[in-house]
Amino acid sequence: MTLYIRRESSKLWKRFWSEIATEIGLLAENWKYLLAGIICQYIHGLAAKGVHYIHLPGPTLQDLGYFLLPELGQERSYISETVFTSVFVSFFLWTFHPFILKSKKIYTVLIWCRVLAFLVACQFLRVITFYSTQLPGPNYHCREGSKVSTLPWPKSPLEVLEINPHGVMYGCGDLIFSSHMIFTLVFVLTYQKYGTKRFIKLFGWLIAFVQSLLIIASRKHYTVDVVVAWYTVNLVVFCLDKKLPELPDRTTVLLPVISKERTKEENHKLLLNGNGVDPADWRPRAQVNGKIDSNGVHTDNSLNGA
Structure with a gap:
């Protein structure tokens, strides 16, 4: 007690x-x-x-x-x-x-x-x-x-x-x-x-x-x-x-601000540990309907007459 x-x-x-x-x-x-x-x-x-x-x-x-x-x-x-x-x-x-x-x-x-x-x-x-x-x-x-x-x-x-x-x-x-x-x-x-x-x-x-x-x-x-x-x-x-300006609400939970430098450092550490993502994977992917290819060029893979 x-x-x-x-x-x-x-x-x-x-x-x-x-x-x-x-x-x-x-x-x-x-x-x-x-x-x-x-x-x-x-x-x-x-x-x-x-x-x-x-x-x-x-x-x-x-x-x-x-x-x-x-x-x-x-x-x-x-x-x-x-x-x-x-x-x-x-x-x-x-x-x-x-x-x-x-x-x-x-x-x-x-x-x-x-x-x-x-x-x-x-x-x-x-x-x-x-x-x-x-x-x-x-x-x-x-x-x-x-x-x-x-x-x-x-x-x-x-x-x-x-x-x-x-x-x-x-x-x-x-x-x-x-x-x-x-x-x-x-x-x-x-x-x-x-x-x-x-x-x-x-x-x-x-x-x-x-x-x-x-x-x-x-x-x-x-x-x-x-x-x-x-x-x-x-x-x-x-x-x-x-x-008058409104009073700040103290009940609002503010998310921490992450700087760009900190993000780069974390990505670099992940790459060194082998857990990083290949930058090639950041490129646009082809959608299921074939609208965008890997080079970012608009294409149409739909069948003719469909």
């Missing part, structure tokens, strides 16, 4: 370090795309913070989702955040599964390049949308009378460039469309294409639907914010997926 455990652990370590070497090579080739995607995440955060400065609290707009779904209340707003965090962490860990599991279908670096491309495109559209029209935030800290519904004007340029995690959770004004749904749908769509477990795919879509309802019930977004996210993210991912 102990020998079996040692043997399996040794295989696991070899697989782990082999995967690291492969991913490092891919990272050296694609680090610019990853860095650009991370910088765009920071810019998106700055844009969301900027719209908070000009947010004007007001009465909550009439919303169909608010009539149909019961309000969870401020004390239960953590439920939607817990679901979103679970989705984010689960997807993040899944992208690193090739380091441990044998069933390898993706490369971690390449899948994150693709995911970041989807996120950046959706967030670009999101920034344009919520700067075009500022809606009064329905969240509790964005309503009239709240001290944090509008940010005080910055006192220095450095303050503008700072992103406070507290501000990310309690932002106002960046409504259409939901950032939480962008991440959730991009993750679900990515697993839908590159994942292998059917029940997880179905469960992912169920979680995305439940997440939509929880966001509305928590009054973090209007229903239109969620609806726009559903069709916008799906369309963006569909269009970009057609333009």
Whole structure:
């Protein structure tokens, strides 16, 4: 039993370090795309913070989702955040599964390049949308009378460039469309294409639907914010997926490439051993119907009148 455990652990370590070497090579080739995607995440955060400065609290707009779904209340707003965090962490860990599991279908670096491309495109559209029209935030800290519904004007340029995690959770004004749904749908769509477990795919879509309802019930977004996210993210991912180069399939077994020099050497060894084939035998042979003779000249050996 102990020998079996040692043997399996040794295989696991070899697989782990082999995967690291492969991913490092891919990272050296694609680090610019990853860095650009991370910088765009920071810019998106700055844009969301900027719209908070000009947010004007007001009465909550009439919303169909608010009539149909019961309000969870401020004390239960953590439920939607817990679901979103679970989705984010689960997807993040899944992208690193090739380091441990044998069933390898993706490369971690390449899948994150693709995911970041989807996120950046959706967030670009999101920034344009919520700067075009500022809606009064329905969240509790964005309503009239709240001290944090509008940010005080910055006192220095450095303050503008700072992103406070507290501000990310309690932002106002960046409504259409939901950032939480962008991440959730991009993750679900990515697993839908590159994942292998059917029940997880179905469960992912169920979680995305439940997440939509929880966001509305928590009054973090209007229903239109969620609806726009559903069709916008799906369309963006569909269009970009057609333009981006397809990821290499790791399940495909590649045949070894044999060079011409190696083939000549092997034929020479066979001839020396007496197992070779006479080069004269490589000439075209006469077919049964007499179409080609040994000299490659077309003939017709069929009987006259046949």
